[in-house]
Amino acid sequence: MKKTTTKIIAVAFMVIVILFLGCKKEKGLLASNDYEYLPQDVKETCTMSESEFKSWFASGTVTENGLVKPANSVLFPSKNNCDFYKWSEQMFLWLTSPASGGYNGKGTVLESSVFYNVSPPDSLNKRTLTQHKANEALRAVSNINQSGPNRLPILIDKNGRRFEIEAAKKDEKVKNDVNKLIQFDHISTNASGLHSFIDTKGKVIKNPKPVIDSKINPSAVVQEFKIGAKSIFLDSKGREVQSEQGQAGSHGALMGENKSLVYYITMVNDVYAYFLTGVNEGKLNGNQFPTTASARDSILAYAKTKGWAAPPDPDALAMELKTSWVEVKDLPNADTYVTIKAVIPTYDKSNPKVWVEKGQKTTTLALVGMHVVGSVAGHPEMVWATFEHEKNSPNDAYAYRDKQNNIKQVRADTGKGWLFNVNANDTTGNQNFQSMTVSGNTIQVKDTTIKTPNVRRIMAWGVASNTVPNGEDQTPADSNSEIISINNAVRKMLVGKDVRKNYLLIGATWTFGGAAPNGNVYPYGGTADSIPNGDAIGTGQLSNSTMETFVQSPSTASTDSTAISCFSCHSNNTSPSLQPKILSHVFGEIIPLSSSSKKKI
Incomplete structure (x- = not known):
């Protein structure tokens, strides 16, 4: 009897502890071990050895928040899906590495002189490039053009x-x-x-x-x-x-539960900027983005004739980044975010329904989302990957394959504690509702009682629930397992309190054969035994809940007419092309660098 009583007391104590920890977790936007909510019994179909992961680090050793080298895009292997996902992970870790590790500056690599800010379009639809300078705040805007899959408002x-x-x-x-x-x-x-x-x-x-x-x-x-x-x-x-x-x-505006607007910065690297300028001057072949050693060498030779500094990472090839940020102020657990100093617009909110831009201020921003886009060997259409902070938005339901080869279902995320969802339990029928729009220098608020849109990531890992995602993964569960597996692998091998543990690869997409995107998402347009060149594969229906918030699919399932990929917008569907001005929304609008833009130091 005494043993039974002791067991009951022990079990009761464990239940109380679990309930306490569960309640404690919901108070903040992130618990210290929250990344463990990813399925840990997933079949490890995309992973890497410890020695390979160590080779990513400049020191050859995994260190907390240590400098990671960029992936070598010239020697990109492209043997399987996992190669694309590992490229994506390595590039993200590099971009968010400390610039003090070899880039002569403070902050992160993406704040270093390797990268240029791309301005919003002016009245003539032209954009300018501004090279990042050490210890100088970047400039961010409070809206992003969330056009639809047909590139329409x-x-x-x-x-x-x-x-x-x-x-x-x-x-x-x-x-x-x-x-x-x-x-x-x-x-x-x-x-x-x-x-x-x-x-x-x-x-x-x-x-x-x-x-x-x-x-x-x-x-x-x-x-x-x-x-x-x-x-x-x-x-x-x-x-x-x-x-x-x-x-x-009009453009959509997004606000977090910490009452910060989401701010956006578009960037390109030095290889991209040099390439663009050389193409505009007729000195470089502009039929496609660089993918080979010879194309890289042509860009370096051109830069030398201009007297520009040689890129420190030329093998990264051409890269375009779209990033999203919120103010750190009033953000719980700010130490779980990559942060930068930035100049943002300020607003007169005396009229709660119409905020008018009145000036600007310098503040600290926290990274919530990033599109990593880059050209690699064999893929001039570029690899399109996206990352989010793990507590941005709840996922809709999805499936994965476990180590015993069983398909398991994961229910839609619920509860509070999300940055862009007040209560995930109250999202049904009202998800991704746009309550704020930007027109000119004003933000119009439809409903002043809505603190944040009820944002949800519909296709959790970038594939529909009812299709074959690509030739390698025959079920959505198999595709999801690859993404979950590589996330688990990277997070387990990062050491200490590395801030990058708190970010998730949502997925990456590219085209079959590296061909010009035709606007189709596999398996639509294909047959049982073939994939048309130019079909979007990988995680082909990818979106970021902070950048494609209001243009996500309304359902986890898709049809031929509703399937949307990155290439639905970044292509010319009627006449497929690999020309950079077709693939990129900014390439054709950017004013080339002047001869004095980046002289040797």
């Missing part, structure tokens, strides 16, 4: 649904009730506010439907029609869509 309707907008055209035709194309003349409005489409003969067009030209998910596209200075929007079935924001096509 976004409209959010009164129900929170997302549509892309095809702009109004001259001499627009519509389909009538028998699907005949009719030239319409104008739109009339009756006393009740109802609209009628009138043809060139003055007759009312019955059940008008727009002609949607977009090829990707046309059911989520609306056509704009003008009534004087106002616009109305019809979906593909002719139903009028009401824009709640009144700012259809």
